[in-house]
Amino acid sequence: MGWSVGARGEDDTPTGRPARRREVGGIEAATYIRDTKDRDGGxxxxxQPSWDSFLATVKAGRLDR
Structure with missing residues (x-):
């Protein structure tokens, strides 16, 4: 399975701490998410239906503050 690093986010957060990014990999029936800094951490x-719904919600801006 191939992994993709999340493209959104800054190198540093407003608090000065490094931003945490996630990697996403998938197969036809599911999507897997892991921490880029702790790839062995689970x-x-x-x-897939839940992931598709989540992406639609994000793209529609319903989670924007």
Whole structure:
């Protein structure tokens, strides 16, 4: 499975701490998410319908503050 690093985010947060980025990899039925700085620390598995719904919500701006 190939992994993609999240493209959004700054190198540093407003607090001066390094930003935490996530990697996303997928197969047809699911998407896996892991921390780029702790690749052996485990993964979150999300079913494809839930992932697609989440992406639609983000793209529509419904999570913007």
């Amino acid at each position: 993964m979150l598995c999300v079913g």
